[in-house]
Amino acid sequence: MSQTELKPTLSVTAQVAALPTLPMPQLRGLWRKLFETDAPTHVRAFLERRIAYRLQEVEFRKTNQKLLESNQRRIDDLVEATNPNKPVRDNQPPAGTVLTREYREVEHHVTVLADGQYDYQGRLYPSLSMIAREITGTRWSGPAFFGLKSATKPKGARKGGKR
Structure with a gap:
């Protein structure tokens, strides 16, 4: 060669x-x-x-x-x-995980189910946000309410550019 x-x-x-x-x-x-x-x-x-x-x-x-x-x-x-029509949840905790949140001195427990739904007080919910609204009476990001993600934007992250 x-x-x-x-x-x-x-x-x-x-x-x-x-x-x-x-x-x-x-x-x-x-x-x-x-x-x-x-x-x-x-x-x-x-x-x-x-x-x-x-x-x-x-x-x-x-x-x-x-x-x-x-x-x-x-x-x-x-x-x-x-199924392309079903949204992909890539940050969902594994099935069987129990999410716990104390709100107004009451402890709330939510279980993550295998089919992507959540069990709260014996009722099924399709999203954590619906459960957070049920608990607080106001609109919340469910993952933020249960501590799965930050509830606020990082410092310096603003819409509309510099002021």
Whole structure:
């Protein structure tokens, strides 16, 4: 193998090992071939690492096709099972969590259910905000009321820019 090119017949290990010996123009050419775009930087270490990773990705696709097909089927099943109309609650506590809040010297307990609802005094609620309103009689952010997030904006966060 010459020092100016990588031979595709070499093993991936040999191709990766040869990357430091390639001149920069060949390294950028290999980037264009693998990524179908110009190299985003002239930092050799970055190009070598990303090219090495990409060479391994390409080889993995060839040798592990069954695994890739299996993973794609699993992804398709998950996408199909997901309901796009249901809002995603990414900050909801795990099912079974009991949220406790003392308000006006009365302790209130709310249980998080597996279906995303909340149990408060034997009744089901779709949101913590509804429970906070039930307790206080005023509109509250439910997560803020139960201490799951800050009730106030951070200092310096104002609408409308500088004053």
